Amino acid sequence: MESKSTSFKEILKEKGYKLTSQRQAVLDVITQHEGEHLSTEEIYELVKVNYPDIGLATVYRTLLLFDRMDLVYKMDLDDGCNRYELNNHKEDHRHHHLICTNCGSIQEVQEDLLDSLEEQIAKNNNFIVKDHKVKFYGYCGACAEKIEN
Amino acid sequence: MESKSTSFKEILKEKGYKLTSQRQAVLDVITQHEGEHLSTEEIYELVKVNYPDIGLATVYRTLLLFDRMDLVYKMDLDDGCNRYELNNHKEDHRHHHLICTNCGSIQEVQEDLLDSLEEQIAKNNNFIVKDHKVKFYGYCGACAEKIEN
DNA sequence: ATTCATGCAAATCGTTTGCAACCCA
């Protein structure tokens, strides 16, 4: 924990930013909720539990900063707001999301397999691929059953 | 053109909707700008050229309808608004977009190649894939050159 | 001490909605 805070501070200092208790609190909440896809408002509510005086604008500014710093992954789940998850650099590939269009559930997929596709795109389109965002839409197991019956 | 209007009318009637001059005007604009990725506001401005009295809300409602009817493909290009392109059912695969994070240009890629990935996801995650949205981020040819120099 | 960050409130932006008038089927 100490080492994590230290490296966080380092990362911030590198870019000329300061380590504030608000930024630490936001990072803590996101870390404690790994695997979830929290909206800014949800993060704000969670931070307020331990830090009641934080302002919503600060959370917005912090998440903007974290996104630019690649600390979080910003995603669009088609519900009209930005959602965030911890950018886990331990993964060698970005994971994808399976969105059930019936019940709205979100599953994560670890397979990537887009490497060969990226290579082909790079070659055929004279484009250097740095990142990608992939969403699959369909029916989760539970909904597929319901619909078939 | 006559046949296109007729089939459009059929598609609307099927769902109990009416063919209005406003809906025709919006469809015309989208058809005339195939290959572009127009925002609602941009479509509104283009429709107004020949149809000055149309309201912005009508364009919003029309595009919502067209999206539900699968006449258009709604996309999110990370600029804070919805963008639309004609859903060309002639393609057997959905195409992807290459977004240059330096200049903001958008290229389209016809390759899909996600079929095998979809199969694998279906098998390993008990999920029925119906559709997907894929965006690649990186540098277009022109920007890649500039950045290297 | 300097610079950056915060909280608050107001402003902004894209989009949606209520409603009376309107028009296609």
Add this chain to the structure above:
DNA sequence: TGGGTTGCAAACGATTTGCATGAAT
């Protein structure tokens, strides 16, 4: 005729911004 559709304006929700205060280096 009658129900879907329109235009307008107001409402809305997410996000951003201006500014004076406050905190970190």
